[in-house]
Amino acid sequence: MIGDMTRDEEMATVLGDLVEQALQSGLPTRQQALALLESHDDELLEVVAAAGRVRRHFFGNRVKLNLIVNMKSGLCPEDCAYCSQRRGSEADVLTYNWVDAATASATADRAIAGGVKRICLVASGRGPSDRDVGRVAETVRVIKERHPDLEVCTSLGLLTAERAADLADAGVHAYNHNLNTSEANYDHICSTHGYADRVDTVAVAQGAGLSPCSGAIFGMGETDGDIVDLAFELRALDPDSVPVNFLIPFEGTPLGGEWQLTPQRCLRILAMFRFVFPDRELRIAGGREIHLRGLQSLGLHLANSIFLGDYLTSEGQPGSADLEMIADAGFVVEGHEDEALPAARHDLVALRRRGPGTALPANA
Numbered sequence: 001m002i003g004d005m006t007r008d009e010e011m012a013t014v015l016g017d018l019v020e021q022a023l024q025s026g027l028p029t030r031q032q033a034l035a036l037l038e039s040h041d042d043e044l045l046e047v048v049a050a051a052g053r054v055r056r057h058f059f060g061n062r063v064k065l066n067l068i069v070n071m072k073s074g075l076c077p078e079d080c081a082y083c084s085q086r087r088g089s090e091a092d093v094l095t096y097n098w099v100d101a102a103t104a105s106a107t108a109d110r111a112i113a114g115g116v117k118r119i120c121l122v123a124s125g126r127g128p129s130d131r132d133v134g135r136v137a138e139t140v141r142v143i144k145e146r147h148p149d150l151e152v153c154t155s156l157g158l159l160t161a162e163r164a165a166d167l168a169d170a171g172v173h174a175y176n177h178n179l180n181t182s183e184a185n186y187d188h189i190c191s192t193h194g195y196a197d198r199v200d201t202v203a204v205a206q207g208a209g210l211s212p213c214s215g216a217i218f219g220m221g222e223t224d225g226d227i228v229d230l231a232f233e234l235r236a237l238d239p240d241s242v243p244v245n246f247l248i249p250f251e252g253t254p255l256g257g258e259w260q261l262t263p264q265r266c267l268r269i270l271a272m273f274r275f276v277f278p279d280r281e282l283r284i285a286g287g288r289e290i291h292l293r294g295l296q297s298l299g300l301h302l303a304n305s306i307f308l309g310d311y312l313t314s315e316g317q318p319g320s321a322d323l324e325m326i327a328d329a330g331f332v333v334e335g336h337e338d339e340a341l342p343a344a345r346h347d348l349v350a351l352r353r354r355g356p357g358t359a360l361p362a363n364a
Contacts, residue, residue, distance in 0.1 A: 011035075011043050015050035022054040022278035027235065030228055036272040037224040041264050051271035052301035058279045059304040062334040063326050064118070066153075066283065066305060067111040070312045071139070072098050072123035078157075081189045081254040082180070082217055082247055084313045085124045090252030093313035098123070098135050101142040108143045108150060114319050115333040116308055118151035119143070120176060126193070127158035130166075137170035144171050153213060158193065159201045164208035175205035176213040178243065179234060182226040189220055189255075202237050212239040215285065218269055219247030219261045227269060231276045241305065242277050244270060246287030248314050261287075263295040270302040286311045297329040 005013065014035050018028055028036075039047055074095030076085045084091035108119050121136060128136070133156075140152050154167060155176035167175065179198050180186075186195035198214075206212045214237055216230055234242060246266055249256050274282055283305035284292075292299050300306075309319045316322075326333060355362035 018275050019050050022275050028275045033228045033272050047271045051274040054278045061331045063331045064305040064334040065116045065308045066118045067116045068120050069104050069107050071121050076124040078192045084250040091250040101139040104139045105142045115336050120153040122155040125157050128156040133163050133166050140171045159204050164204050168208045174211035174213050177201045178215045180217045182229040185226045213241040214239045215243035217245040241281035243283040243285035245285040246291040248287050261291045263292050266291050274302050281305050289317050300329050
């Protein structure tokens with residue numbers, strides 16, 4: 001406790017200081033970041049409101065939509081414990097080789113119709129071969145012919161400088177490679193490559209002129225200290241966009257039994273990341289529906305970006321439900337600021353045909 005302050009006064013002081021710093025693009029201290037993660041559930045709305053001020057200062061009420069295209073699924077030689085595509089995975093996920101450029105382009109067509117501004121082409125594997133980079137380059141060419149303003153991100157694993165340059169020359173805008181967890185915790189989730197390999201790949205992509213996209217996965221046994229360490233380690237890499245994933249515990253993977261997160265903890269993590277990355281694109285990524293559940297819309301007050309639709313090997317909620325959630329929460333899709341839900345939603349009105357006066361049981 002600070003001096004003779006009450007708990008409420010202390011938290012108000014911490015949040016006020018955090019907001020003031022963040023509005024100047026300043027970093028929180030480690031103590032402040034830990035205080036956010038250790039805050040009580042009855043302080044959650046104050047935490048969200050404070051971080052929400054920062055989010056609105058830099059991004060207004062806009063939400064950027066992104067879409068994943070899984071170009072090559074399953075049979076990865078790496079052993080990342082969280083991944084359903086890992087070596088030895090028994091998860092019953094789709095496995096297939098590279099999809100063709102026409103299929104990816106058709107997916108982009110549907111995505112843009114839903115308001116998507118960035119598409120991310122992802123392929124399983126340790127890293128791309130020259131032939132793989134050629135496949136991606138052709139896909140980007142076809143997509144860009146139809147949608148020249150669409151941002152194209154790729155996520156293909158560990159990257160060499162030569163292949164990063166080839167991707168940039170092909171018109172790729174951004175490269176995603178997440179650190180996933182802190183350096184201290186990394187050996188607990190993967191043995192086939194190291195934390196330094198991931199840091200190096202982010203630097204290689206950035207050096208080639210690709211916009212760096214790097215984030216995390218939470219719910220893998222990390223401590224509050226690990227979360228803060230990772231946030232600061234990511235900040236040191238200076239990414240333009242930061243995806244925050246919450247573990248999807250696939251049965252048949254080593255972490256298939258891990259259910260460590262609550263909606264409240266997820267929101268505290270997102271709030272802390274907003275203060276660490278006040279003016280960067282903060283994206284709620286995989287696991288949003290599973291772990292935030294009914295509090296998903298509160299996450300929009302912290303993050304300014306989400307994935308629309310499905311993920312790599314798991315299904316998300318319908319894209320139409322995401323768009324309704326955005327509008328109902330008072331936000332707008334970036335690039336579609338003038339559009340809104342119809343004022344009348346007669347589809348939500350249902351006459352009662354169960355319970356008293358009927359032969360059906362009550363809805364209770």
